[in-house]
Amino acid sequence: MPKSRLLASATIPDTDVELKLHEHGDRFAISIPGRGELMNTRVHGSEIALAERACARLAGKASPRLLIGGLGMGFTLAAALGSLGPGAEVVVAELVPEVVDWNRDLVGEPSGHPLRDPRTTVYVGDVAECLRRPGSKFDAILMDVDNGPEGLIRVENDWLYGPSGLAAARAALRPGGELAIWSAGPDERFTNRLRAAGFEVATEVVRPHRSGKGAKHVLWFARDRS
Template sequence: MLKRELIDTAQIEDGVLLKLYSHGRDFMIVLGRNELMSTRMRFSEEQLAELTLAKLGKDNPRILIGGYGMGFTYRAAAERLGEQAQIVIAEISEKIVEWARGPMAELTGESLSDPRLDLKICDVAALIDDANDGTCEKFDAILLDVDNGPDGLVRDANNRLYSRTGLAKARDALKPGGILSVWSAAPDPAFRKRLKDTGLDVEERGIRSRPGNKGAHHIIWFAAK
């Protein structure tokens, strides 16, 4: 019977340690007892990109992805977008990117060399602020998958993303017709209400973690400006 093998750890901030494990050919990133992501269950994260871009209906948008993780959302977006698209990724940990280029290089392939990619090691909230103060161009879509849902699981500071103030900032960082999409491992009626309170047109969609209607039940909220 195969056992999980610890490959490496990443210190995010005081008291927050992410662990990268292998299990046969699969990888998983774990925080405490929470499995944040796994190569076995990627479908809903890919759908975060697929469904957002289908709703957006643009070949060459400027999008912001909060959290690189294992790159499932990013690669799904890159496969769909045109040559003039701009894909900005905010990843808080340099070590996550090192894992993508190292132990998970076969999974990553050449995707991090894509000329459309602007990968930044920073808090996604900082890029949302930059779009609001004119430091950078606004986005056609903002895709958030930085926690296991709309609460600061990985970092307490992430709670501001899901607050009324944070959601209003995300709304204002969107271009007209833009979409804010948020991935979650479970429903959250209070968060859905906060989204609606920002004046965005909100759709909640249940997505399975594996193709063929298999795996865990996840949630994606799509909030259109």
Template sequence: MIPWETLDTANIPGGSETLRLKRRGAEFSIMLGANELMNSRLSGSEAELARLTIERLAASPSHILIGGLGMGFTLRAALPLLPQTARITVAELVPAVVAWARGPLAELHADSLIDPRVTIVENDVGAIIGERRAAWDAILLDVDNGPEGLSREGNDPLYDARGLRAAFSALTPGGILSVWSSGPNAAFTRYLRQAGFAVEEVGVRAGTTRRGARHVIWLATRPSRSQA
């Protein structure tokens, strides 16, 4: 069996642990301690995050925010579904993850990073959400491990009551906040509803062939003005 090779490491801003980019033949993995955060063979649930969101938008989206670049699965899935007039902002907190996307993972990301609709911002997605009101048609969060984070306590405010109210305000009426998670969280579903969202919880598989671990995607819609 081909052994794993560590290609690079990176500190997480505000976190105490280190990310490791590893390769085994054509397979890549990003690890946090003993936990695998993502693997190039398992892109199904991250791609579903984009598909499920865009399919549920009532109007053609003009501006989408993706929190977390990772291996680019969500961004790559979103691009063919969006009009040429759309703008996609991807917020990635760890500069090394962006460097990996343009370096050892470049083939995996294909042409997504040079698509003229795409802007990569090296910043905390929570800070971007808080900057503007009614700015985004959709906010897609694939940050850490979901509401039960592993890598950074600073991610917690994305998922608490204050963070969800900020996301609600940052969405246009009818906009959708979509959240990827490695597993269910009944309390988080309640928090979304308390923040004013209409909530749908969808189970998805990690793999692209209906195999792999079961993940969860929350699709939280800010009611349109006619529904409010």
């Protein structure tokens, strides 16, 4: 059994919740004491699926502009960059400054150091601020924040998945744009909320493990009906 080594810790803004970054042999993991691992560098299939599926829906756009809510271990960002051409721009918003630092210095190698890609712009702060910014438009918005609409650690994130947040996301999309959302589990009420907000909705169940085993994560893909 590989020995676990604590590398760093950080507190999520507006909470008393502490993130712990550990090294476990050949992998890194971010966890919350008492709640277990949130993510690690070995299991990330559903994050990659979120980015690849969303980018596939942008086929034909020469210079797409994307917003990703949540950096995590960098795999969503890396998969998006790998699916897009040289003219793309990807803004990644990460609430916890230390998570950005960890990706630059400690855990960037497993995902291929996507923060070094010149197409990447990092916004350190709440992704909600990017959605509310006047004149800021995106071809796709990918949300990998908390554990999804119902698995919230930070109560302020409830806005993102509620009517006001969905309206802001819709307003921030260019015509034909896509809103893609990751969740640790299903939520039929959220599907209905997306439809009520004016989106056409498709869902997909994906496995985080490359073996196809383990938990079932849910992806929503929503497009403006107007």
